[in-house]
Amino acid sequence: MESLPGLSDEQLVARFSETGKPAYFGELYARYAHLAFGVGLKYLKDEEDSRDLVSEVFKTLFKKLPQANVQSFRSYLYAYTRNECMAILRQRKVKFEHHSYLRKQENYCDDFMENEEFLRLFDTGPSLETIVKEAIQQLSEDQRICIQLFFYGKKSYREIANMTRYSEKQVKSFLQNGKRNLRILLKDGVKKYSY
Amino acid sequence: MKPKLISMEHPGHERFKEFFQPSRSLSEEEIRQYVEEAAEEAFRIENLLLDSPLDSDAVEGYASANYDFDKKKPFDDFDTFLQKIRAGQGSKKLRLNRRKTIWNRMAAVAAVALVALVSILILRPSAPTDADLFAQNYEFYSSGFPTFRGAAARLSESLDPQLSQAMEAYEEKDFEKSAANFDLVLKSKPSNLPALFYDGLSNLETVATDKAIVLFEQVKNLGQRYSEEASWYLILSYLKKGDEKQAQTLLEDYLKSGYHFNHGKALKLQKKLKSIAKE
Numbered sequence: 001m002e003s004l005p006g007l008s009d010e011q012l013v014a015r016f017s018e019t020g021k022p023a024y025f026g027e028l029y030a031r032y033a034h035l036a037f038g039v040g041l042k043y044l045k046d047e048e049d050s051r052d053l054v055s056e057v058f059k060t061l062f063k064k065l066p067q068a069n070v071q072s073f074r075s076y077l078y079a080y081t082r083n084e085c086m087a088i089l090r091q092r093k094v095k096f097e098h099h100s101y102l103r104k105q106e107n108y109c110d111d112f113m114e115n116e117e118f119l120r121l122f123d124t125g126p127s128l129e130t131i132v133k134e135a136i137q138q139l140s141e142d143q144r145i146c147i148q149l150f151f152y153g154k155k156s157y158r159e160i161a162n163m164t165r166y167s168e169k170q171v172k173s174f175l176q177n178g179k180r181n182l183r184i185l186l187k188d189g190v191k192k193y194s195y
Numbered sequence: 196m197k198p199k200l201i202s203m204e205h206p207g208h209e210r211f212k213e214f215f216q217p218s219r220s221l222s223e224e225e226i227r228q229y230v231e232e233a234a235e236e237a238f239r240i241e242n243l244l245l246d247s248p249l250d251s252d253a254v255e256g257y258a259s260a261n262y263d264f265d266k267k268k269p270f271d272d273f274d275t276f277l278q279k280i281r282a283g284q285g286s287k288k289l290r291l292n293r294r295k296t297i298w299n300r301m302a303a304v305a306a307v308a309l310v311a312l313v314s315i316l317i318l319r320p321s322a323p324t325d326a327d328l329f330a331q332n333y334e335f336y337s338s339g340f341p342t343f344r345g346a347a348a349r350l351s352e353s354l355d356p357q358l359s360q361a362m363e364a365y366e367e368k369d370f371e372k373s374a375a376n377f378d379l380v381l382k383s384k385p386s387n388l389p390a391l392f393y394d395g396l397s398n399l400e401t402v403a404t405d406k407a408i409v410l411f412e413q414v415k416n417l418g419q420r421y422s423e424e425a426s427w428y429l430i431l432s433y434l435k436k437g438d439e440k441q442a443q444t445l446l447e448d449y450l451k452s453g454y455h456f457n458h459g460k461a462l463k464l465q466k467k468l469k470s471i472a473k474e
């Protein structure tokens with residue numbers, strides 16, 4: 001059998017779907033079980049429930065993965081794990097009625113896929129310093145400050161928080177939103193100057 | 196005119212590529228190092244956390260749980276997992292079913308108790324007072340705002356900080372604090388619907404019934420989100436105030452409007468109010 005650690009997640013999913021050999025799934029389990037457990041810790045606040053969550057999520061994936069049309073295993077696993085958490089929380093009578101919160105999470109979930117698409121575009125031509133500068137200037141002040149410190153200064157969330165008036169959570173939020181906006185602006189910019 | 200191109204070797208290009216480069220997920224050891232602030236590659240990790248909610252939530256989960264990474268892994272290794280799959284076991288289902296059974300029993304006991312309580316209330320000779328009717332019909336309206344740290348903090352990022360503080364206080368049933376915070380939000384945003392509605396509820400809880408009435412009327416008149424709920428709590432506010440007549444008038448309107456919120460309760464309340472009026 002080929003070297004499993006060398007295969008991408010999606011290759012492992014494809015091989016598992018084709019052959020049904022558990023070893024392929026085992027590699028995915030090794031890569032991600034601890035992350036699903038961490039998601040459980042975040043939402044369920046209970047180690048035992050999080051352990052059960054890992055078991056249940058991977059058990060279902062083991063059965064469903066061969067039929068599922070999975071484009072990004074990481075995104076698929078996250079969506080499924082979080083949905084399971086929500087179902088368990090609902091059982092605990094904890095209501096999550098704030099759709100804005102869920103919507104925000106869902107948008108956030110798409111970013112990883114968008115990165116790859118964006119990079120392909122970025123690789124089609126040389127980078128344009130002007131576009132980058134213009135794009136950064138178009139960000140809001142909060143996002144611009146955080147992006148510059150993070151990207152150019154390679155500062156951590158905490159260091160940025162210490163250097164600014166923002167909390168660490170705000171820094172992370174500004175960076176997430178700034179990066180998302182920057183991706184859109186750069187994509188538009190690269191397209192504009194490509195013609 | 197095309198802007199001047201920078202070369203592929205330009206450090207900015209590579210840095211930007213790094214910034215947007217998809218990265219593999221974190222290993223348990225990397226999470227440990229990051230959580231314990233010993234990570235050498237903080238930039239790579241934090242950059243990944245911006246894009247991967249799976250890793251971000253997991254790190255947040257381990258950090259908030261003060262997880263002890265030295266102890267044995269709490270979840271099965273893959274071989275054990277596979278054995279369980281082959282044996283057709285599912286620990287969670289078993290556990291949840293067991294819990295469900297316990298809950299079912301408790302629910303049955305609660306249902307019997309509830310029926311007994313309702314019977315006593317219905318059969319007792321004296322007519323209920325407005326205060327009784329209020330108590331029978333009033334229920335805390337949960338906003339669903341998560342009170343645990345991680346989710347509340349994340350939600351707060353998308354909300355007005357004052358509003359999220361108020362929501363958090365409300366959900367923690369600190370109604371004086373929530374009312375004060377909602378008032379502050381309304382100073383700058385007088386038509387903020389959630390603030391108006393939850394301020395009404397907070398005031399109803401803190402016995403500032405007149406103020407609650409004004410707020411619920413505002414929400415009701417805006418005719419948007421929360422208007423059904425506000426109409427219901429407006430009825431209850433008048434009951435609490437002892438203005439049974441106004442409560443009854445509003446209740447008739449409420450039922451004619453075809454509102455669904457607490458419809459069953461509204462019908463029962465209507466019957467009771469009518470029987471009291473006859474007496």
